[in-house]
């Protein structure tokens with residue numbers, strides 16, 4: 001493992017200005033509200049309109065990141081957008097972001113795509129670029145931006161959402177110093193979730209996608225654990241390797257998935273433990289489901305995900321924002337585990353240590369203010385917005401420092417920025 005520090009220095013989020021209450025949506029669909037709120041673990045879901053596309057959300061998040069953390073753009077040598085809901089088959093979202101924010105020409109600019117894993121692919125490219133020395137002291141901005149859309153009256157409907165998280169990646173990882181070199185990966189060629197060219201809505205084999213996620217998690221976690229044990233970052237002892245992580249963050253398509261994922265991770269440890277033969281499979285399954293472990297290691301990272309819904313590439317990093325917003329003070333110096341999953345499929349388990357400056361950084365990251373500005377809309381209004389054509393944005397003024405798609409003219413997208421207040 002390289003000794004040089006590299007990781008996430010700061011972050012910022014952007015979410016659509018509107019949301020719908022999921023208990024109200026359940027009632028409108030004739031479903032018991034407990035299925036959405038308890039069965040899926042969701043409270044609210046972001047509602048976007050065509051003006052809040054992947055570019056607008058990404059640019060708004062980067063604008064907030066640069067502004068609130070006073071980042072000098074000349075130190076950025078790489079801009080990567082991870083997305084699976086880009087707006088063009090050729091021109092990357094990252095180029096739009098570069099142009100809208102008038103970022104210097106002297107940087108590498110591109111998108112990364114692999115369903116929800118695309119953002120992590122970008123983060124690892126940036127971190128390894130810096131760790132290798134090729135960045136020569138420069139930093140990277142990695143943005144995860146997506147619109148999760150399944151359509152009205154589908155099983156996936158309550159698991160939609162939208163938003164973006166921008167990460168500043170550098171040699172000064174105030175938020176999270178990554179354990180470069182420990183990552184475990186697992187990928188398979190499966191049809192669990194996909195979006196054929198030309199379609200706005202994803203196609204999904206929902207229950208199979210959950211199985212794929214859990215299988216990929218097992219492979220990725222075991223890969224990380226093997227290297228973490230070899231480097232004595234964790235060890236088998238009175239606690240399992242997974243229990244030695246202060247918190248574990250998962251890709252969150254819906255909050256209940258994080259609970260299923262945590263049970264699976266614990267099962268990997270309980271099955272592989274040197275003393276596993278002393279317990280029965282039933283006893284291990286029961287132990288793996290421990291609510292105490294879920295509450296201690298996972299629950300506190302889900303507050304933002306429960307209010308925004310699935311944000312595909314950004315879901316894991318929204319969980320990180322939620323966790324550090326709530327607990328950065330007490331977590332300084334402690335190690336987190338993170339599991340990224342993208343359908344199709346690819347997964348990666350990695351870890352990092354929360355920085356001593358994390359609380360100060362998060363105090364400047366106005367997460368609560370961004371969430372508080374949202375307005376609740378009725379189910380009827382949500383349905384109206386969902387039915388708007390993708391190229392027909394409403395004429396609405398963006399909030400100060402945020403961006404909106406204004407129109408598409410001659411196949412070119414035109415964006416407007418909210419005037420400073």
Ligand code: HMG
Pocket residue numbers: 032034035036038039040084115116117155156157158159192193204205206207209210213251252253254256257310312341342343
């Ligand atoms: P469904 O079939 O409508 O729901 O679809 P269900 O019948 O499985 O019920 C869901 C849960 O609610 C169950 O809990 C029920 O027991 C419970 P579980 O057994 O799973 O613990 N339930 C209730 N609880 C309380 N009171 C009640 C009640 N009724 C039922 N009255 C599904 C659910 C998630 C499949 C659907 O929403 C879907 O297809 N979503 C989209 C796919 C998805 O999110 N997959 C996740 C894994 S793949 C992934 O994460 C990648 C992804 O982000 C995309 C990418 O990578 O790009 C999706």
